[in-house]
Amino acid sequence: MMISKQARQRLELGLVYLILILVTVVMISPIYWTFVTAFKEPRDAFTFPPKYLPFIQFKPSLFAWKDVGLIKDPTQRGTHDPTAILNALQNSVIIALGSTLVSIVLGSLAAYGLARFEFRRWKNRDIAFFILSQRMLPPIVLVIPYFVLYNWLGLLDTRPGMIIAHTVANLPFVVWIMRGFFRGIPQELEESARVDGCSYFQAFCKITLPLSLPGLAATSAFTIVFSWNELLFATTLTFNRAKTFPTLIAGLTHSGAALWWDISAMLLLALVPVFVFTILLQRYIVTGLTLGALK
Amino acid sequence: MKRTRRFLLPVLVVATLLLTGCPVAAPTPQIVKETVVVRETVVVTPTPVPPEAKKFDGVKLVAVTQTGPYIAGPLFDHRDEWTALTGGQVEVVEVPYENLYEKIMTSFASGVHAYDIIVVGATWLPDFTPYLIPLDDYIANPETNPEWDDILPAFREIIVKWEGKIYGLPLDGDTHTLFYRRHLFNDPENQAKFKEKYGYDLTVPKTMDQLRDVAEFFTGWDWSGDGQPDYGWAQPMARGTQSHWWFWDFVAPFCVLPPGPEGPDRYRGQLYFDPETMQPLINEPCMLRGLELYKEMAKFGPPGMESWGVSEIRSAFPSTGNIAMIFEWGGIPGLCNDPAFAHPDVLGDCGAAPRPGSLEVWDREKQQWIKLDKPNTAPLLNFGGWVGAITKTSPNPDAAYDFLKFLNSPEISFQDVVVGDTGFNVYRYTHVRDLSPWVKAGFAEQDAKEYLEAVRADLENPNVLIDLRIPGKPEYVDTVLDLHVSAAIVGEEEPAAALKAIYDEWEKITDRLGRDSQKAFYRKMMGMD
Numbered sequence: 070m071m072i073s074k075q076a077r078q079r080l081e082l083g084l085v086y087l088i089l090i091l092v093t094v095v096m097i098s099p100i101y102w103t104f105v106t107a108f109k110e111p112r113d114a115f116t117f118p119p120k121y122l123p124f125i126q127f128k129p130s131l132f133a134w135k136d137v138g139l140i141k142d143p144t145q146r147g148t149h150d151p152t153a154i155l156n157a158l159q160n161s162v163i164i165a166l167g168s169t170l171v172s173i174v175l176g177s178l179a180a181y182g183l184a185r186f187e188f189r190r191w192k193n194r195d196i197a198f199f200i201l202s203q204r205m206l207p208p209i210v211l212v213i214p215y216f217v218l219y220n221w222l223g224l225l226d227t228r229p230g231m232i233i234a235h236t237v238a239n240l241p242f243v244v245w246i247m248r249g250f251f252r253g254i255p256q257e258l259e260e261s262a263r264v265d266g267c268s269y270f271q272a273f274c275k276i277t278l279p280l281s282l283p284g285l286a287a288t289s290a291f292t293i294v295f296s297w298n299e300l301l302f303a304t305t306l307t308f309n310r311a312k313t314f315p316t317l318i319a320g321l322t323h324s325g326a327a328l329w330w331d332i333s334a335m336l337l338l339a340l341v342p343v344f345v346f347t348i349l350l351q352r353y354i355v356t357g358l359t360l361g362a363l364k
Numbered sequence: 365m366k367r368t369r370r371f372l373l374p375v376l377v378v379a380t381l382l383l384t385g386c387p388v389a390a391p392t393p394q395i396v397k398e399t400v401v402v403r404e405t406v407v408v409t410p411t412p413v414p415p416e417a418k419k420f421d422g423v424k425l426v427a428v429t430q431t432g433p434y435i436a437g438p439l440f441d442h443r444d445e446w447t448a449l450t451g452g453q454v455e456v457v458e459v460p461y462e463n464l465y466e467k468i469m470t471s472f473a474s475g476v477h478a479y480d481i482i483v484v485g486a487t488w489l490p491d492f493t494p495y496l497i498p499l500d501d502y503i504a505n506p507e508t509n510p511e512w513d514d515i516l517p518a519f520r521e522i523i524v525k526w527e528g529k530i531y532g533l534p535l536d537g538d539t540h541t542l543f544y545r546r547h548l549f550n551d552p553e554n555q556a557k558f559k560e561k562y563g564y565d566l567t568v569p570k571t572m573d574q575l576r577d578v579a580e581f582f583t584g585w586d587w588s589g590d591g592q593p594d595y596g597w598a599q600p601m602a603r604g605t606q607s608h609w610w611f612w613d614f615v616a617p618f619c620v621l622p623p624g625p626e627g628p629d630r631y632r633g634q635l636y637f638d639p640e641t642m643q644p645l646i647n648e649p650c651m652l653r654g655l656e657l658y659k660e661m662a663k664f665g666p667p668g669m670e671s672w673g674v675s676e677i678r679s680a681f682p683s684t685g686n687i688a689m690i691f692e693w694g695g696i697p698g699l700c701n702d703p704a705f706a707h708p709d710v711l712g713d714c715g716a717a718p719r720p721g722s723l724e725v726w727d728r729e730k731q732q733w734i735k736l737d738k739p740n741t742a743p744l745l746n747f748g749g750w751v752g753a754i755t756k757t758s759p760n761p762d763a764a765y766d767f768l769k770f771l772n773s774p775e776i777s778f779q780d781v782v783v784g785d786t787g788f789n790v791y792r793y794t795h796v797r798d799l800s801p802w803v804k805a806g807f808a809e810q811d812a813k814e815y816l817e818a819v820r821a822d823l824e825n826p827n828v829l830i831d832l833r834i835p836g837k838p839e840y841v842d843t844v845l846d847l848h849v850s851a852a853i854v855g856e857e858e859p860a861a862a863l864k865a866i867y868d869e870w871e872k873i874t875d876r877l878g879r880d881s882q883k884a885f886y887r888k889m890m891g892m893d
Contacts, residue, residue: 111705112683115676117666132704150440213470220476305467308426308457308478319460320431323787326695327675 100340107133107333114329133330139338153309154317154335160307161314162342163228165296168235169289175236176243177285181273183244184251185259197248204241212305219306226308234302239292246291250284251277286353290346297343314339418451420763427752427767428468429483431458434787435536435750438771438780439483446770452763454481468492477757480764486523486538486748487831489531490889496753498529502765510769511792516823519791522830523748527888532751533772535780537791539745540613541818542575543681543696544568544689546715546810548582557581569720571739572617572657575689579664582688588709594686597664598677603850605673608841609746611849612829613691614661615654616742617722619645621734622827628890631729635742636832639892642874642883646845647867649733650726655852655859662853670854682706682714691719693746697815698784701807705784712808716815718822719743743822744829749791782807789819796820834885836877844869 072080105121106114108129113120120126134140138151179200183193191199215234216225224230254277262272278285303313318339321332429436436458443454457479459467465488471478472495484492502508510533512520519534548554549566558566562577569575582596600607616635623633630640637644645651662669666680666687674692681690682699685707690696699705700714721739726732752768754761770776774794780786781795782805790796796819802812822828832841845866852862874882887893 111679112707115679115683117668117680117684213474216470216476217474220474225478304460304463305470308428309455316460317431319462320458322675323430323434323461326434326678329675 103333103336103340106329107337109133109330111330133334136328137331137334139334153312154338156310157312157314157317158338160228160231160311161297161339164231164235164311164313165293167228167232168239168296169293171232172236172239172243172292173285173289176240176288177247177278177281179240180244180247181251181277184248185256197245200241200244202241203237208238208301212301215302216305225306226311228311230306231303231311231313234306235296235299238299238302239295242295243288243292246288247281247284250281254280283353286350290350293346294343297339418449420450420452420760420766423450423452423760423763425452425454425480425758425760425764425767426457426478427454427481427483428457428459428464428479429750430461430464433785435483438535438786438788441780441786442771442776443767445776446767449770450763450766452760452767454767465491472755477755479755480758480760481752481754481768483535483750483752486532486534486751487833487837489524489751489753490526490833490885491835492753493526493529493531495756496531497756497758497761498531499533499754499765500530502769503530508765508769510772511774514774514792514794516791516793516796516820518745518823518828518830519749522828522891523745524751526833532753533768534749534791535752535768535771535777536750536788537745537819537823538693538747538749538789539743539819539822540609540691540693540719541696541815541822542569542689542717542719543692543700544715544717545687545710546713548587548688549715554581554587568715568717569689571720572614572654572722575720576657576660579661579689583664587688588686590686592686594688595664595666596688597661598669598672598680598687598690599658599661599665600673600677601662601669601850601853602671602673603846604842605675607673607850607853608846609744610691611655611658611845612744612746613719614658615651616744616829617720617740618654618724619648619650619726620742620827620829621725621727621740622742628892631727633827633829633890634728635744635829637883637886639883639887639890642879642886644867644870644874645728646870647863648726648728651863652860653726655849655863658849659853659855659859679705682710685709694789694815694819695784695787697807697811698782701811702784712811714808714811716811716818718818718825740827741822741825742827742829743825745823745831748831749789750787790816830889833889834882836873836882839873840870844873 105123108123108131109120109127110130110132113127113130123129131140131142135142137154139154183197187193188196219225219230222230224233258276258280259267259272262276263269267275298315299313300315300319303316304319307313307316314335318332318335321328321335427439429439432440436456439454439456443456447453464484468479468482468484469491470476472492482492482496503510503512515534516537519537524530524532524534549568555566558578558581561581566578566581567574569578579596582594584593584595586592587594599610612635620635621632623629628634628639630638634645636646665672672680677690677692678695678699681687681692681696682702682705697714697716700710701712703711706714718741721741723736723739724733725736725740727734752771754764754768758764771780774792777788777792778795778801780788781790782802796816799809799812799816802816803809831837834840848857848862848866848869851857852859857865884893
């Protein structure tokens with residue numbers, strides 16, 4: 070039996086939609102589960118079979134939000150300090166934005182140098198590989214030296230200390246990605262600007278940088294997400310003042326129990342800034358991901 | 365010139381990096397802390413302030429422990445009371461449990477003074493003792509004695525001691541207890557059916573064989589009235605979820621004969637190693653019997669229990685209302701009496717009893733099973749509890765001790781042990797003598813009564829056992845034993861083969877770490893040298 074071209078196209082389209090719907094369900098289900106768990110009482114969080122549907126299978130509750138102290142309720146004893154939660158959230162935002170800013174500025178300058186200039190004694194390729202090699206060492210190996218060095222420098226439990234640590238971890242990534250973007254921008258554009266009297270730096274700022282915005286946005290998204298989620302350095306190099314949000318969430322799995330409802334509430338909080346940031350930069354990120362990096 | 369510039373370039377880059385993050389304060393060799401805001405839920409009852417200066421005015425302490433509410437909560441709750449009394453201040457540093465050991469050890473190993481007080485699991489205490497001050501002089505001094513005799517002997521004499529010295533004050537007492545749904549055992553219909561099926565009366569299990577029968581009896585039918593089949597038992601089975609403590613619960617009654625008046629010897633009171641040869645006891649027939657029972661009990665639990673850990677057990681028993689029995693730590697009664705956590709049917713229906721024993725025990729000396737008239741019990745102090753200790757680098761050890769003594773005092777500690785989410789369980793006679801504060805805290809009277817009796821029976825048992833506390837313990841237990849026991853109970857490995865594999869691996873670890881030194885540590889741990 071012959072299938073008409075139109076029918077085949079519809080079938081293909083339907084199949085594509087089906088696959089997309091399945092992928093979407095798979096991607097969204099953990100977020101949905103986190104969302105509903107954040108509004109469950111402990112006794113609803115542990116049932117078999119599980120309860121998926123609020124109002125139908127269980128009555129939504131603000132228990133977790135009161136438990137973490139974000140909603141005041143004189144009848145319920147909060148088990149966490151809301152000040153510590155907000156402080157950790159603030160630390161995470163400042164450290165993530167700070168390290169992203171520093172690594173983007175330094176990294177893109179280095180990447181531009183590697184993309185546009187020819188180094189003689191140390192070949193560009195070797196310099197780029199040296200920069201990349203900084204990420205080859207497992208971070209756990211660096212933790213104790215960092216701890217000792219930071220103690221000596223007075224950087225333990227400080228936001229600048231964490232910004233430096235995250236910047237060092239992010240720089241190789243920024244350099245490599247941005248080098249690819251800069252290579253993708255025709256050099257003739259900068260040469261035209263140079264003919265018109267621009268210095269190298271002016272040409273970089275006025276021509277190359279605006280054209281590489283998608284790349285900068287995509288790279289920023291990766292670096293900010295890394296910094297936002299980073300746990301090892303945050304756990305080792307902070308105590309209280311510079312404690313970040315992931316350390317607070319990780320702490321909710323105790324020696325004897327995991328407070329899944331509290332963890333879910335905190336995770337929703339943790340998702341919001343990254344979600345907003347990604348939405349704001351989405352237009353650039355999509356463009357950026359399809360440029361440069363694969364050249 | 366060019367060469368100099370090339371050399372200076374990386375230096376300038378590093379300098380720029382450092383300048384972007386230069387702290388306002390000048391670098392100091394020690395960590396200076398600021399006190400963070402206290403939790404608003406704490407009720408502070410300061411004593412009237414005398415006009416003269418308080419004894420620890422101006423002193424700032426830093427205490428580290430796992431993230432609250434469990435364990436850290438009480439430190440936050442009481443630090444302001446202590447400040448009001450003494451003038452001293454305490455900053456509490458919370459670290460996720462998984463990172464706590466490493467973080468503390470990092471500061472010790474690198475010589476950095478980070479903490480005055482550490483509140484840690486008793487099982488880690490031996491590793492930390494080189495960096496801690498002994499507390500014997502404080503305890504011997506009548507002015508600073510923390511009512512030491514009121515602390516239950518297991519914690520006073522074993523848990524906080526290493527090489528004959530006291531290194532910590534107990535803040536929590538840990539041991540497993542058998543928790544069960546009381547109404548199931550009081551139901552005449554259940555009693556009749558059980559007797560008909562097994563030929564003896566339905567009672568709270570006194571032996572491991574009875575535990576098996578009772579678990580089987582309450583599995584696969586709807587005794588809770590929710591229309592779903594229910595379960596007789598639940599236990600952690602997943603790797604890396606502390607299931608090794610349940611393994612010891614199952615094997616100990618079959619393997620450990622009580623020590624004589626002189627204490628443990630080669631054949632009595634031993635669970636882990638032969639103290640003369642340092643050969644593991646893991647491959648003895650009693651261990652196989654216990655492991656096979658542990659594996660069989662999996663049949664009486666909910667579906668998917670192969671992936672369960674402590675967290676699932678702790679939550680499922682009180683909150684689902686369809687599990688008849690569990691072994692667990694002392695947080696269960698609090699959860700069973702918490703309306704937000706417990707299923708309505710469970711509230712006030714949470715019985716407690718000591719873990720069952722065995723009427724048959726393996727005599728290693730004679731290499732044969734011994735039959736007994738009454739069950740042999742060998743309660744393990746699983747985890748052993750949390751202890752507070754003082755670092756050698758602390759510039760204010762007296763203040764640090766005073767704060768720990770305050771937390772450990774009968775009055776303050778009682779406030780903590782009756783609250784479920786403090787993570788602190790009973791460790792003083794004061795805690796187990798009087799029921800009224802427990803009832804006032806919201807416990808059903810019968811629940812509290814049974815729980816306190818069960819705990820006291822275990823803690824005063826002459827055959828009480830402690831966790832392995834020798835170098836390499838994480839590798840012996842948390843890595844090797846945990847892997848093979850988990851493989852055995854989920855059916856990936858034959859129990860006998862699993863025990864043989866553990867034996868071989870333990871021998872390798874012992875040889876690698878040095879048999880003689882390991883033997884010396886083990887004998888010290890057992891109080892034999």
